[in-house]
Amino acid sequence: MNYQDKILKVIIHAGNAKSHIYEALHCAKKGDFKKCDEYMESANEEILEAQKIQTSLINKDAEGKNVEISMLLIHSQDHLMTCLSERNLVKEIIDLRKELKLNK
16 A cells, blocks of 8 residues: 555545444434444444554654655544544543433
8 A cells, every 4th residue: 555545544544433423422312322332333443443554654754764744644644633532522422421311
């Protein structure tokens, strides 16, 4: 896989994760926590794939090999970082919804 393909894969995996995260939130709103947990697990798997690629790029840079800094690379990192932040926030919202459901 070439450099640009790796960057695009990070964007794709982060985008897939973000979609799963918001599907999980939607399921939580409806009270379907089993499906919600499945979506969050899928999101985590997508994030892991994105992070594996990100790590390979970081390792290349750490080895002193030239890593071209492009707008696409910056976008991929921004996309992944935002996805991670949203996952953390949505997880808190889901946990609150679960708590509320238990206390009814």
